[in-house]
Amino acid sequence: MQANQKSVPLSEDIVAQYLAILEVARLDSSLAALRELVTAHLTRIPFENISKLYYRRHLGLMNLPDIRLYLEGIKRYHFGGTCYSNNYYFHLLLRSLGYEARLCAADMRTPEVHAVNMITIEGREYLADTGYAAPLLDPIPRDLDTDYEITLGRDRYVLKPQDANGCSRLELYRDGALRHGYRAKPAPKRLEDFSKVIAGSFSADATFLNCVLLARFARGGSTVIHNFALIESDRRRSSVHALANRDELIAAIEQHFCMPPEIVAEAVGELANLQDPWS
Secondary structure, three states, rough: OOOHHHHOOOHHHHHHHHHHHHHOOOOOOHHHHHHHHHHHHHHOOEEEHHHHHHHHHHHOOOOOOOOOHHHHHHHHHHOOOOOOHHHHHHHHHHHHHHEEEEEEEEOOOOOOOEEEEEEOOOEEEEEEEEOOOOOOOOOOOOOOOOEEEEEEHHHEEEEEEOHHHHHHHHOEEOOOOEEEEEEEEEEOOHHHHHHHHHHHHOOOOOHHHHHEEEEEEEEOEEEEEEEEEEEEEEEEOOEEOOOOHHHHHHHHHHHOOOOOOHHHHHHHOOOHHOOOOOO
């Protein structure tokens, strides 16, 4: 049930299942179609680590779920994934649909710890990131002359023009202060190039085994559950509602992300000393 390490196109039946989940028809590999795919992925498949917690505890999974388990989790439990599964499987979908797509690495505090997609269409390169818990609902051109900004509530995301090495830096500002970000590198990577950091993400002290983070986006709005806080944002403001206890957390995840409460309860049952994934 673990992911195949080889970056091969998906079978036709898997592509059909994936597109059905996204509610997107199969189209030519155009920029307009890419926009539709990126938007659909961000709006219909959440960033979340409940599946990571659940599969580790329920199945003993210590790697990415394979593509069938990934899609089954979305359909059956309204799961999504974290950066590796969401961006890697989106990468395979893009390649299977005929896009010139590269899986690339990005530096955070740890070098090459995040995965993104870079797609070339008619000689122009775009960044797509379906695994950063951010409202990047459109592919963003990388040949920028000035900053590319997205504002949603208290958060502002800024993609900078490429640096001298052809890298793109994304910065997250929260309430005006720089909070997080990454530097995406253009060199193509294989899934096995991430083997060490993926293995580390299943260690006992790993961030996404010691926190709760779910995020779903729409045009002009988002719903995020970050540990014991429910954050709802529109273009101008964010409201934060404290969740008093584990029962309220489970109920909020069921209400806003439609995940079965018994599944969520098993996933979060042993969490303590919650970490901040944006620290």
